[in-house]
Amino acid sequence: MARHLLTGEELSSDEVAGIVTRALELKAAPLSSNALEGKSVALMFEKPSTRTRVSFEVGVAELGGHPVVLGADELQISRGESLADTGRVLSGHVAAVGLRTSGDERLAELASESSIPVFNMLTAGHHPCQALADLVTLKETFGTLEGLRLAYVGDGNNVARSLAILGALAGVEVAIASPAGYTLEPVAGAILVEDPVEAVAGANAIYADVWVSMGDEDTAAARRAALAPYKLDDALLDQAAEGAIALHCLPAHPGEEISAEVLYGSRQQIWNQAENRRHAQKAMLELICAG
Ligand code: CP
Ligand code: NVA
Numbered sequence: 001m002a003r004h005l006l007t008g009e010e011l012s013s014d015e016v017a018g019i020v021t022r023a024l025e026l027k028a029a030p031l032s033s034n035a036l037e038g039k040s041v042a043l044m045f046e047k048p049s050t051r052t053r054v055s056f057e058v059g060v061a062e063l064g065g066h067p068v069v070l071g072a073d074e075l076q077i078s079r080g081e082s083l084a085d086t087g088r089v090l091s092g093h094v095a096a097v098g099l100r101t102s103g104d105e106r107l108a109e110l111a112s113e114s115s116i117p118v119f120n121m122l123t124a125g126h127h128p129c130q131a132l133a134d135l136v137t138l139k140e141t142f143g144t145l146e147g148l149r150l151a152y153v154g155d156g157n158n159v160a161r162s163l164a165i166l167g168a169l170a171g172v173e174v175a176i177a178s179p180a181g182y183t184l185e186p187v188a189g190a191i192l193v194e195d196p197v198e199a200v201a202g203a204n205a206i207y208a209d210v211w212v213s214m215g216d217e218d219t220a221a222a223r224r225a226a227l228a229p230y231k232l233d234d235a236l237l238d239q240a241a242e243g244a245i246a247l248h249c250l251p252a253h254p255g256e257e258i259s260a261e262v263l264y265g266s267r268q269q270i271w272n273q274a275e276n277r278r279h280a281q282k283a284m285l286e287l288i289c290a291g
Pocket of ligand 2: 214249251
C-alpha cells in the first residue's frame with residue numbers, strides 16, 4: 001500500500017516527531033539528502049499557490065528528484081478525464097503526486113487509484129503540510145514541542161483542522177477561538193472556545209489565517225464582520241505567555257486578520273515559517289517515498 005498523506009491522521013506520533021527532527025537536520029544541510037535521486041514527483045494545482053508551489057518544486061530538486069508541476073487547466077482533467085484515471089497514469093511515471101484542490105473528495109479520488117503516495121497540498125478540509133512546517137517552526141523556536149500551547153484565532157478552516165490533528169500527534173495543546181458559525185467540529189481533542197483571550201491564555205504561539213479562504217469569496221463580507229474581533233495584534237499577543245510568537249500560514253492581509261506591526265515585527269516567526277515549508281516537506285517526502 002502506498003503511504004498517502006491526505007489529512008495527517010495517517011502518521012503516528014513517532015513519525016510526526018521524526019519528520020520535525022529530520023526537517024531541522026535538512027534545514028541545516030539542504031543538499032545532504034539524495035532520497036529522490038532518479039525519481040520524479042508530480043505537483044498538481046487546481047488553485048493558486050506561492051509557498052506550496054515553490055517549496056515543493058525546490059524541495060524535490062534539492063532531494064535529487066525532478067518536480068513535474070502541473071496546472072489543472074493544462075491537463076486532460078480540464079476536459080473531463082477523472083482524477084482516478086489521472087492517478088493510474090501518473091503511477092506509471094512518478095514516485096509520488098501532490099494535489100491542491102477544492103474538495104477533499106477529489107484528493108480521495110486521486111488516491112483511490114494511485115499506487116504511488118498521494119499527498120495533500122491543501123484542500124478545503126485540510127492543509128497537513130502547512131501544519132507539519134508549523135511544528136518545525138515551534139520546535140526550532142522553543143527547542144521542544146512538549147508542553148507547548150498553540151492558540152489559533154479565527155475561522156475554523158482547513159489550517160485550523162490540520163493544526164488540531166497534527167498538534168495532537170505532536171503533543172502540542174491546541175486551542176481554537178472562533179465566532180459562532182465559524183467553529184471547527186470537535187477534532188483531535190482541540191480546545192474550542194469563542195473568546196480569543198481565553199484561547200491565548202498561556203499560549204506560546206498565536207496563529208492567524210485569512211478570514212476569506214479560497215472558495216469562500218461569496219461570503220467574504222459576512223466573514224469579515226464575524227471575524228473582526230479575532231485579529232492578531234500586539235494587544236492579543238500581550239495576553240499570551242511570555243515570549244509568545246505570532247504565526248500565520250500566509251498569504252496575509254495586513255490590517256485585517258493580523259496587524260502590520262505583528263506581521264513585520266519582532267515577535268513573529270511568520271517569514272521563517274514560510275521557509276520551513278520546504279524543510280518539513282522534504283522530510284515528509286523522504287518518509288512517504290521510502291521503499
Ligand atoms: N500557506 C500556503 O499554503 O501558501 P500558498 O497558498 O502560497 O501555497
Ligand atoms: N485557509 C486558507 C489557507 C491558504 C494557505 C485557504 O484555504 O485559502
